[in-house]
Amino acid sequence: MSSKDPLLDVSGLTKHFPIKGGFPIRRTVGAVQAVDGLDFTVAEGESLGLVGESGCGKSTTGRLITRLLEPTAGTISYRGQDITHATRKELAPVRSEIQMIFQDPYASLNPRQTVGKIITAPMEINDINPVGGREARVRELLETVGLNPEHYNRFPHEFSGGQRQRIGVARALALEPKLIVADEPVSALDVSIQAQVVNLLQKLQKELGIAFLFIAHDLAIVRHFSQRVAVMYLGKIVEIADREDLYGNPRHPYTRALLSAVPEATADDTPARERIRLVGDVPSPVNPPSGCRFRTRCWKATDKCASEAPPLVRVEGSREGHLTACHYPEDTQTVPAVPKARDASSGPKLDKTTEDPKAGA
Amino acid sequence: MSTPFLSVRDLRVHFSTEDGMVKAVDGLSFDIEKGKTLGIVGESGSGKSVTNLTILGLHHPDHTEIEGEILLDGQDLLAASERELERLRGNKMAMIFQDSLASLSPYHTIGRQIGETYRKHTGASKREARARAVEMLTKVGIPQPDLRVDDYPHQFSGGMRQRAMIAMALVCDPELLIADEPTTALDVTVQAQIMDLLKDLQQETGTSIIFITHDLGVIADIADDVLVMYGGRCVERGTKKEVLRAPQHPYTWGLLGSMPSLEGPVDVPLSPIPGSPPSLLNPPTGCRFHPRCTFTEQVGGKRCATDQPPLELTAGRGAACHLTAEQRAEFFTDFAGTRPN
16 A cells, blocks of 8 residues: 555445334334535544534544444445445454544443553453553553553542543553544543643654544634544535635635634634624434535525535635535635734624524524 | 622532532632623632522532622622522522523423513413513524424424523523523534623623633633632632733633634644642642642742632732732743744
8 A cells, every 4th residue: 555545535425324213113214314425535644623513423424434333325445445344353453443532531431440451451352462461551551641550450430531531542542553533532621631631642643643533523622633624514524624724714604604603712802703603503414405504504505505515626716635515615815814813994894693584493 | 880789708618528528619709790791710610600509599508508798789698598589589690501401391391481480570470471481582582482482492402492591591681690601512603692692682681690611712702800710719800801811820821721722823732731620628728729830839938838829809800829920920921922812
C-alpha cells in the first residue's frame, strides 16, 4: 500500500434503523435514516473532526466504522481492505488497529474490574504478550496517559471523571492502534478537565502518529484538535474541508449558522461573527425533507432545494478538498479569511432572524 | 436602584451525609438588582445549584443546615414559613431547570402544567388558565399554540420543552427568575434561540435573572454581572466586561485558558488547570484553589494553604486571592500574551 492511499476510505455509507409496528404481525413500517450516504477518507496520522447537532448521525457513523453496527449500504475500507461486511474472524486483526474512546467515562468502564484488568483485556482478547509482560505494559500505558502506575489495582470508582477518561484512553492505546474513533471524548467533563484530556489526545496524535475520527458537537474543540472537519446534518455531510477553510470560509449556510451560534467568551458587545438564528428544530430522520435536508431551516431555500438533493462537490471559489453540498453556497467574501474583524460597522449586515414560514411545527 | 432586589449575605449551606458534613456553600454573598442578569459560573460541585435551590427553599430541611441571610425585596426567605414560600414560589420567584424532560410531568398536558401555577396564585378558572397558557406559549414562540397546549411533553422537541418550561416559569410574571443551566442539554443553534428568547422576555418584563452555567461563552452572551464560584465560595465578582477582559483570580485565568476558541492559534496546547475540583466533604484549608494554583509560590510562605483569602469588593468588583494587585497585573499580562485578543 502506498503512503498516498487513505487509511480509512468510506463511501456511500448508509445506516437505516428499521421501525417495527403493527399488530398482530409486526412488520417494518419505516426507517430512521440515521446515516445516509457518507463519503470521506481519513489519512494516516490525520485527525478528521465530525461535528453536528444531536441526532445528525455522527455517533452512528463512529459505530459503523468500528463495526459495532452493521451498515445498511456503502463500503468501509481500511488500508484497502473492504471491511463493510467482514466476519468476526476477518475483522479480528483490523479491530485491534481501530479502537474507540467512548463519551461517558462512568458507563464505559466495568465497575467490578480493576484498572489493570480493564486495560489488559484488549491484550488478552488478541493474545498479545508484550516484552516484559502485560502488567509492565499496562503500567507504561498508565504513565503515558498521565496516571500513576501504582493505581494498577484500583477500581474505576476511585477515580474522577477526567481520570476515568484517561483510563479509557489507555485501554484504547493498549493495542497500538492506527485509528482511534473518539466519540465525544470530553463532553462529559468539566471545562478545566476537558483541556487536560484534549492536550493528552493531541500529544498522542503527534507522538504516536495515530489517526483520529474525532466526533464532537463543540466546534471550538474540533477546530483545536482536527486538521480536517466534516459538518453533518441529518445523516449527510453538508460540508467537509481543511480546518482553515471550514472555519475561515464556510460555504454551506448550515456551517455558517452553526458557527455563528457558538457563544464566545469575549466581553465585546458586538459579536465576532454576524448572527444567524436558525428557526425551528432539526426535522425527524424518519421522514427527512426531500431534496436538501437543511431546506426547512434555510433562509435561501427555493423550489430547487426541495426537488433536488445538492451533491457534495467543490463549489466555485473554494480551495481544493473543500466540498460543499449546497445549491446556493455562501459567498467567499462575506466572512474574512482571518476572522479578526470585530468592528460591527464593517461587513454586510444580514438580518436572517426573520421567520421562515416553512419552519417550526 | 439603591437597594438590591435580591440580597444574599454570608450564605452557608451544609448537608449532613453518612460520610460527614458536605460544605456545599461556604460564605457566599451577592446582590442582584431589578432587571439585571447575574451569571454564576463554576464547575460541577462548586455549589452553584445548591445556592439557588436554597433561595427557592427547595432543600431538604432535615439534612440541611443553613446560615446567613437571603432577602428578596426586603423579605427574609430563610425565616419565612413553608406557606409563605409557597406563595412566593412560582409567583414572585421561579426557576427553569436543566433537564426539561425530567422536570415536566409526563402524565399532564403542557397547558395544564402551565395553567396549574397560574390557577394556584391567581385563583383563575380552568378556562382562564388555559387561555393564559396559550398566551404564554405564543410568547415563547411555540407554533400553533392553541393546538400544542393540549400536547404532552413527549410530543415536544428538546428546544420546545425548554420553551414550555420558560413559559411555565414566567406565567405569573415573576420578578426573579433562576435559570439553572437551561441550555446545557441543547444544541448550539437551539441554545442561541433560547438565549435570545430569555433576553427578549427580560426586556419586556424587567425580570431579574440568575443564570447558572459552566460555559463562559454563554455568560458572555447573557450576563450583566458575573460571579465565579469554586469549592462553595465566590472567588471573583465583577461586571461581565471586568471579569472576561481583565480577570483577577488564577482560577478564572485557568478557565479561560482551558477553552479553545474559534479564533486564534490552533497548534498550541491548551493551558488546563492541573488536578481536579476539590471534594466538599473535606475541602482544602486556606484558599480552596491552592492545590491546583500555580501561583502559590509567588504569594510566599504557606499563606495560601493556611489563610483563607477574603473577597474584598470595591464597587462590586474583586477577587479572593492573596496575590497583590501588581503581581496580578504582571501574571495576567503574561497569561493574556498567550491568548488571542
